[in-house]
Amino acid sequence: MAEAQLFVSQDEFTCSLCLDTLTDPVTIPCGHNFCLKCLSNCWDQSQVCSCPQCRHTFTTRPELNRNTLLNEVTKKLKKMTLSSPPPQNYAGPGDVECDFCTGKKFRAVKSCLTCMASYCQTHLQPHYEVATLKHHNLVDTDRNLKEKLCEKHQKSLExxxxxxxxxxxxxxxxxxxxxxxxxxxxxxxxxxxxxx
Incomplete structure (x- = not known):
């Protein structure tokens, strides 16, 4: 039987507070994940307990328990990144970087002349799935994208x-x-x- 492959980005397992791979991940009632230490520090410095990502406020401070499944996944992810050479997805010298990646930037695979932005494979996906974005003009990556904008109107030069x-x-x-x-x-x- 063929084994299914799962393609995930390390960005999907990043704490939005420290911008690093989750360590001792906790999931709060609104569904967002953070490092136990990062979230505890955040809440210790605030009078209100709210999700740092969606701002959902909690009347009482939720008890933080480590998400064991997510913890195992992040441990394996960290081992893989340490034992394997740097992935070819990251932008290197001479590559066009994704305008939407946070932290370490992935290499852009397409540029959109409508959005005037460059996208990695993950961030490009909405252009294939969302009806309003499907009509955008996608081209091979272009490092001089900003030079194709009218200085006066910030519109593409057509x-x-x-x-x-x-x-x-x-x-x-x-x-x-x-x-x-x-x-x-x-x-x-x-x-x-x-x-x-």
């Missing part, structure tokens, strides 16, 4: 102006790019001359 010999965005056209008007006037005159 139109080339021959007269100006530069790229402009749709907002430039809508707001009356003067060079564009000149170009259209010239083309109209050329058309009239050729028709005579």
């Amino acid at each position: 139109i080339f102006c021959k007269t100006d010999d530069s790229c402009i965005c749709m907002m430039c056209v809508v707001t009356g790019h003067k060079i564009m008007k000149c170009q259209l006037e010239t083309e109209r005159e050329e058309k009239q001359v050729s028709d005579v």
Whole structure:
């Protein structure tokens, strides 16, 4: 029988307080996980017991018990990362980094010209699943993505102006790019001359 493979990212087992792999993980009633020490320190310094992630407030301080299953998973994950060479997913010199990874950045696999951002495989997934994102323009990773934005409108440069010999965005056209008007006037005159 074939054994199923499970692909998980180390980011999925990261404490949002210390931004490191969970140590002695605890799960609080709202479902979020933290390191026992991090959450205890957070609550010791606050008058209110609330989830540092979703801000759900608890009337009484919940008893914190180590999540044994999650603890075993994080121990195995730590062993794997120590015994294996650094994964090829992490961005190295010359790679385009994912704009949405926190902590150590993964290598981007695609750039979105609609969002003007680059995504690793994990963060790109919504572009394949969410209806509104499916229509976005995905391209191979591009380290010069920000240079493809109009400085004035922060929109993608989609139109080339021959007269100006530069790229402009749709907002430039809508707001009356003067060079564009000149170009259209010239083309109209050329058309009239050729028709005579």
